[in-house]
Every structure is written in structure tokens, then in C-alpha cells.
Amino acid sequence: MTDLELTDATFKNLRDFIEKKCGIAVGDSKRYLIETRLSTLAKGVDCATFDEFHTKLVTSPNSNLADQVVDAMTTNETLWFRDQGPWSILNEKLLPECSGAVSRSEKNKIRIWCAAASTGQEPYSIAISILEHIRNSGADVKPDAFRIIGTDLSPSALYVGTSGRYDRLAIERGLAPELRERYFVENDDTWDVNSQVKEMVQFEQRNLMEPFDALGRFDLVFCRNVLIYFSADLKRDIVTRIGERIVPGGAFIVGASESLQGMMGIFKMKQVSGNFFYQRPTEGNQ
């Protein structure tokens, strides 16, 4: 099926619509993404041109067409234990500290937010890391002391995450065979996260463009491989608001190609075995 043709004016309209709705900045060099990803959607709602499609989009605010546009424009690429750095930071520093705080009764819950959870591999990798930490260290903590919330904008990604079911292609990306054995149940060439892992993670639809204060405060926030899609101003705003959600002493982990340079605000940069993360200083240690 050939793509619909996109005029300059309609490209600008659609680009502005997308950025306003979900923050994703579609630069001129990514114009083809609108053409390729939205053509089928436009034809599916009987639009013969992108102009007609844009008009339909802005004149039917209550339809779920806008959600479909956002879903089509987001990139849900993810995998198990993506990049080595965050998992070293978790295993070597953050999990020992968190479980120590729980076993000394300084905290009774550790709250973790995975702010662009996509299809669930990242929050479930965090849950598996916690279970492995408890198993290997003999820490005196129960898994239910850790609560993970995975949020994302994309309903189709959240659907997969909530189901906890993965096909062969997805399961084979980044997951060690012994972890698959230990934490998944195989079913006719699909794998379900087991109930222990699943119970540790809850999913919720959240747009980072909108207020997220209602989520409460967190000991640890992962927000990886999503800030790259946003303009500098928007990124600064989201980082500031995430900072407000992190408890003093809590940690913030961004993607390998993302940095908070020029927008560190309340954070201090920390290093564990050559891997960087950001920390909100404890009171009295600003």
C-alpha cells in the first residue's frame, strides 16, 4: 500500500499535534515517520489526504484517534536488562542499600518507578534483579517490600506489559537462559512471567507531559530511552518534575545516550564501577 503524500503545511500541523500530545519532537529529517506510520491509519478512517486526516483529528477530540496516532508514533523498542550500566548500579549499590534499610526497619517499602516501561521488559528486569539479589545475598527482606510501577503512554505497549506474556523473539532478547528457567513459565512457544515477578509490578497509563504527582514519591526512578525524543525545554521540565517525586537519597537512572547536562537541578551525579546515575542528596548533604 503506498503512503499518502504529505504537504509541508500538513506536516507542520501533524508534527505540532504530536508534540503537544506526547512531547515527541518530529524533526524535518524524521518527516518520513509521519508518512509511513500514519498513512495506514489515515486510510483506515477513510481519509484520502493527510490534510483531511488532520482535520478529523482536531475536530473529533473525543474519539480515540489521537491515542492511535500517539501509539503509532512512539517507538516501543526495549529488551531485557537493556544496557549493562543500570543493572551494575542496581546490583552493586542500590539494592544492597535498599534491602539494608528495610532489614534495619528504616524503611518498610521501597518504591520504584519505571517511567517509560514500554512492553514491560524493563520493570520486570528490575523485579528479577530484586529477586536475584535476595536469593544471592540472603538479605533479610521479603520481595513484597519492593513495589514497582511501570508507566507508559502507549496502550498497546501497556497491554503486553500487563499480560506479562512474551513470544520467542521478545524472550530471547537479553534474557539469560537460567533467568528464563527460574522466572518464566513456558506455554506453547510463549513465556509468561511467573506470579512472583508479576505481583511485584503494576502498570498504569501515564503521559509524562501531564502531572504525575499523584503517583507519590519514589526511592528509585528509571526513565530510560524516552527523554531523547523530547525538546530540551520539555526534557528539563520532565526531569525537574521527576526530581520532585524522588525522596532525598533516592536515585534517578536515565538511558545510556541521555544525560542531564545543564539540567541537573537538585541532582548530584554519582558513579558505580564507571557507570553513572543521579542522586537526590539527603537533607543536610545538599
Ligand SMILES: C[S@@+](CC[C@H](N)C(=O)[O-])C[C@H]1O[C@@H](n2cnc3c(N)ncnc32)[C@H](O)[C@@H]1O
Ligand atoms: C524506546 S522505549 C524505551 C523503553 C524502556 N525504557 C527501555 O529503555 O528499554 C520509549 C517508550 O517511551 C514511551 N513514551 C513516549 N512518549 C511518552 C510520554 N510522553 N509519556 C510516557 N511515555 C512515553 C513510548 O510509548 C515507549 O514505550
